[in-house]
Amino acid sequence: MARRFNNLKSALRYLRPPGANANSVVPDAPEGTQLRKFQDYRAGKVVVKITRATDSLPGNETFCSLKPFALLASETEKYLVNLSHRASEAIASTGLSFTEHLNVDTTPSGTAGLEKEKGFVPAKATVSIVPTGVGTPTESKLTGDTYKKKATKTYTYPFGAGTTHTNYKTAKAAIIAAASTGTANRGVSFKPEKF
Incomplete structure (x- = not known):
């Protein structure tokens, strides 16, 4: 909790x-x-149900491909990973680019030469877009107290190794720099890949 x-x-x-x-x-x-x-x-005497707003539901998922950081620089193998339709549609609002920052191919031609590796979890970047202002007074479902809630939107993207950003550290730095650019109030957090 x-x-x-x-x-x-x-x-x-x-x-x-x-x-x-x-x-x-x-x-x-x-x-x-x-x-x-x-x-x-x-004590379990009250059941709290939180309903997600329609625009925060992940929606359908599609495949994209990327090169894992764990592979050698000389290797060209790419793996299929999932990408939510919602995140894909919002890429412009995050300041990121699929090719330049995430090193992801969103239109892999078929699945020839691509694998969905069992046990592999790609590195992920979650971008939060926080609106300006003080937020809307909202009643807590747990305490009944009122707090100010902002309509923050978050989008999670897989990312991998590219020709410019060949390792996790440089790819992460490029994503932070891109998300920080512009007038939008954005934050970004990361989860490393599991290979």
Whole structure:
């Protein structure tokens, strides 16, 4: 559970009388409080359903191809990997390019000479686009408290080795530089490949 709930978890422990056994039952928090709402959620008395907005659903997936970083520079083998249609459609808004920064071929001609390697997970870059402003007041489904939520959009892309950016470190640096360019408020995080 997110670190932001640590205070509430501590407050639940303090509901016990001083000197009580750590395994003793925690008394109910006062009815109608944020702490009670959180306590009921933790106890499984309340089911929280979060519905994703239509424009945040990944949609269909397609194949693209890339060269894994684990292969030798002299090797030309490429592997098939998945790419969501949603991320593909939003590439322009991220500041990235499939060929220049991600080293990905989005239209591999058939699957001849390409493999979907079992156990291989490509390196991934997740670009977040955060709108300016203070955000929309939104009620927490766990506590009932109001917080300001921004309509942040995130897109995840596989990336691999290319002719210019031949290793993970330089490819990652190129993606960071591209995502940082322009007036959009963007951030990017990474997961290395598993080979």
